[in-house]
Amino acid sequence: MSLLVFVGVFAIGSPIDVLVSPEADEAERERVSRTLGLDQPLWTQYGRFVVHAVQGDLGSSFVHNVPAIGLIFERLPATLELACVAMAMAVVLGIPLGLWAGLYPKSRSSKAIMAGSIVGFSLPTFWVGMMMIMLLSVQWGLLPSNGRGETVTVAGVPLSVLTVDGWRHLLIPALNLALFKLSLVIRLTRAGAREALLQDYVKFARAKGLRPSRVIGVHVLKNILIPIVTVVGMEFGSVVAFAVVTESVFSWPGIGKLLIESINLLDRPVVIAYLLIVVTMFVAINLLVDLVYSVLDPRVRLSESAT
Amino acid sequence: MSSLRLRQLWRSFGRSHLALVGAAIFSATLFVAVCAPLLAPQMPYDLAGLNLLDARLPPGSDWSGEPARTYLLGTDEQGRDMLSAIMYGLRISLLVGFSSALIALAIGSVLGLVAGYAGGRVDTVIMRLADIQLSFPAILIAMILLAISGQGVGKIIIALVAVQWAYYARTMRGAALVERKKEYVEAARLQGLSHGRIVLRHLLPNCIPPLLVVAALQVASAVALEATLSFLGLGLPITEPSLGLLIANGYQHMLSGRYWISVFPGMALMLLIVSINLVADQLRDILNPRLLEH
Numbered sequence: 001m002s003l004l005v006f007v008g009v010f011a012i013g014s015p016i017d018v019l020v021s022p023e024a025d026e027a028e029r030e031r032v033s034r035t036l037g038l039d040q041p042l043w044t045q046y047g048r049f050v051v052h053a054v055q056g057d058l059g060s061s062f063v064h065n066v067p068a069i070g071l072i073f074e075r076l077p078a079t080l081e082l083a084c085v086a087m088a089m090a091v092v093l094g095i096p097l098g099l100w101a102g103l104y105p106k107s108r109s110s111k112a113i114m115a116g117s118i119v120g121f122s123l124p125t126f127w128v129g130m131m132m133i134m135l136l137s138v139q140w141g142l143l144p145s146n147g148r149g150e151t152v153t154v155a156g157v158p159l160s161v162l163t164v165d166g167w168r169h170l171l172i173p174a175l176n177l178a179l180f181k182l183s184l185v186i187r188l189t190r191a192g193a194r195e196a197l198l199q200d201y202v203k204f205a206r207a208k209g210l211r212p213s214r215v216i217g218v219h220v221l222k223n224i225l226i227p228i229v230t231v232v233g234m235e236f237g238s239v240v241a242f243a244v245v246t247e248s249v250f251s252w253p254g255i256g257k258l259l260i261e262s263i264n265l266l267d268r269p270v271v272i273a274y275l276l277i278v279v280t281m282f283v284a285i286n287l288l289v290d291l292v293y294s295v296l297d298p299r300v301r302l303s304e305s306a307t
Numbered sequence: 308m309s310s311l312r313l314r315q316l317w318r319s320f321g322r323s324h325l326a327l328v329g330a331a332i333f334s335a336t337l338f339v340a341v342c343a344p345l346l347a348p349q350m351p352y353d354l355a356g357l358n359l360l361d362a363r364l365p366p367g368s369d370w371s372g373e374p375a376r377t378y379l380l381g382t383d384e385q386g387r388d389m390l391s392a393i394m395y396g397l398r399i400s401l402l403v404g405f406s407s408a409l410i411a412l413a414i415g416s417v418l419g420l421v422a423g424y425a426g427g428r429v430d431t432v433i434m435r436l437a438d439i440q441l442s443f444p445a446i447l448i449a450m451i452l453l454a455i456s457g458q459g460v461g462k463i464i465i466a467l468v469a470v471q472w473a474y475y476a477r478t479m480r481g482a483a484l485v486e487r488k489k490e491y492v493e494a495a496r497l498q499g500l501s502h503g504r505i506v507l508r509h510l511l512p513n514c515i516p517p518l519l520v521v522a523a524l525q526v527a528s529a530v531a532l533e534a535t536l537s538f539l540g541l542g543l544p545i546t547e548p549s550l551g552l553l554i555a556n557g558y559q560h561m562l563s564g565r566y567w568i569s570v571f572p573g574m575a576l577m578l579l580i581v582s583i584n585l586v587a588d589q590l591r592d593i594l595n596p597r598l599l600e601h
Contacts, residue, residue, distance in 0.1 A: 118325075121584070122577065122580040122584045124535055124538075130569060133561075134561060138561075237442075238445075240444075244450070244539065260540070263454040264540065
C-alpha cells in the first residue's frame with residue numbers, strides 16, 4: 001500500500017519543481033534536494049521511509065517542514081468531531097423516521113419520508129453544502145459559514161462540541177455530512193421494520209396482549225438494530241473519508257482539507273501519512289464492528305457454542 | 308425474458324408515480340445530452356467562440372456579438388453560455404457515468420459468475436479482492452487513483468470502474484450460487500455442454516434482475532462521484548468542464564450574488580441523479596424477492 005502510493009506520488013512529478021521557486025539556480029535546487037533526501041534513488045528513499053515508519057516517524061512534510069504525523073494528528077480531532085456529530089445526527093434522526101415509515105408504509109407522511117430519503121442520498125454533498133451556506137449564512141445570517149468554533153481542551157485534545165460557539169459552527173457542516181447517511185439509515189430502518197413486522201414473534205407478542213409501544217420499542221427495535229449497527233460502523237469510515245468534501249466547502253480545518261492541499265502540492269509524506277493512518281483506522285473500525293456484531297447477535301454465539 | 312414478463316414488470320413499475328416522473332426526467336436529460344451539439348446555442352469548448360466581454364452576465368442578457376441571442380441562463384467567468392455548458396456537462400457526466408458502469412458491469416459480472424460457478428479457491432480469491440475494495444470508501448480509492456494518474460476522461464472512467472466492480476461481482480456471485488443448484492444447470496451439464504456455454508447461455512439470463520437494480524444505482528452513484536471529484540479539482544480538466552467543475556468554478560461567485568454560475572449546473576446535476584435514483588428505487592422494490600413472496 002505504502003509502496004504503491006510512494007511510487008505513485010513520485011511519478012506524478014518531482015516535488016522539487018513545486019517547492020523551489022523557479023528563479024533559484026541549480027545549486028539551490030541541489031541543496032533543497034539533498035536536505036529533503038530526494039536526490040537518492042527511489043528504492044533508497046522507500047527503504048529509509050520504512051525504517052523510520054516502524055519507529056513512528058513518517059517523515060516531514062515537504063511544504064510545512066514539520067513531521068507529517070504531527071500535522072495529521074493536529075487536524076484529526078477536527079475531522080473526527082465532525083464525523084462523530086454527523087453520524088450521531090444521522091442515527092438519532094434516522095431511526096425514528098425510518099421506524100415510522102416502516103410501521104405505517106401506506107401513509108402520506110411515510111411516502112414523503114421515503115421520497116425525501118431518495119433526494120437525500122442523490123444530492124451531491126458539496127452542492128447541498130453550498131446551498132445551505134447561501135440560505136443560512138448569506139440570506140438569513142443565522143449561522144457562520146466557515147471555520148471551526150472555539151475549542152475547549154479536554155485531555156490535550158481540543159474539542160469544539162463543548163462550546164456554544166463551537167456548535168454554531170458545527171451545525172451546518174455536520175448536517176450536510178449527515179444527510180447522505182441519514183437517508184441510508186432511514187431506508188435501512190424502514191426495510192428492517194417492514195420485514196420484522198411480518199415475523200411470527202411480533203404476532204405472538206401482540207397476541208400476548210403487550211402494549212404496541214412495548215412490542216415495537218423493545219422487541220422489533222432490538223432485532224432490527226443489529227444490521228443498523230453494523231452498517232453504521234462500516235459507514236463511519238466512509239463518513240471520515242467523505243468529510244473531505246464538506247471540509248473543502250466549509251473550510252473546516254480537518255485532515256480532508258489537508259489531503260487535498262497535499263495532493264495538489266505534491267507533498268508526499270503527508271499523503272502517505274494520511275493514507276496509513278486512515279487505512280489503520282478503517283481496519284480497526286471493521287474489526288470493532290465484527291466484534292460488536294458477534295456480541296449483539298445471539299445467533300452467532302449460539303451457533304459457535306453448538307459446534 | 309419473455310414479453311409477458313416484460314409487460315408485468317412495466318405494469319408494476321408504473322404503479323409508482325414517482326418512478327414514472329423519474330423515468331420521464333431521466334429520458335429528457337438523456338435526450339438533451341445526446342442531442343447537445345444540435346440543441347446548444349453555443350459550443351462551450353470552442354475557446355475562439357467565447358467573448359470575454361460577456362463574462363458573468365446574469366440570466367436573460369443579450370449576446371454582444373452577431374446574431375442577436377439571449378443568454379437564457381447567464382454566462383460564467385469565461386463568457387461561456389451556461390445553458391450550453393450545462394448541456395455539454397450533462398453529456399460528459401452521462402458518458403462517464405454510463406461507460407464506467409458498463410465496464411464495471413462487464414468485468415464485475417464475469418468475475419462474479421466465474422466465482423459463483425467455479426467455487427473453491429477461485430471463489431475465495433475473487434471475493435477477497437472484492438472485500439478489500441468494498442471495505443474502503445469509494446471516494447478515498449478514487450481520490451488516490453486520480454492523484455496518481457492525473458486528470459482526463461479515460462482516467463476518471465478507470466478510477467470509477469475500480470471503485471464499482473465489486474458490487475457487480477458480489478451480486479452476480481450470489482445469483483450464480485443460487486442458480487447453480489437448480490435443475491436446469493444439471494440438465495445442461497448432463498447434456499455435455501461446455502462450462503462456458505452453460506454460464507453464458509443458461510446462468511447469465513437468470514441472474515439479470517438483481518443486476519439491473521445494482522446497475523441503475525451505480526450509474527447514479529458514478530455520476531455523483533465524478534461530480535464530487537471534479538468539484539475537488541481531481542476530475543476532468545478545465546477544457547472539458549463537467550457539471551462538478553462548473554459548480555466549483557461558480558462557488559467563488561456565489562457570495563457576491565452571481566448565483567447562476569453554480570445554481571443552474573447544480574440543479575441539472577440534482578435532476579439527473581434524483582431521476583436515476585427514483586427509477587432504480589422502484590426497480591429494486593419490484594424485483595425484491597423477499598417482499599415479492601408476501
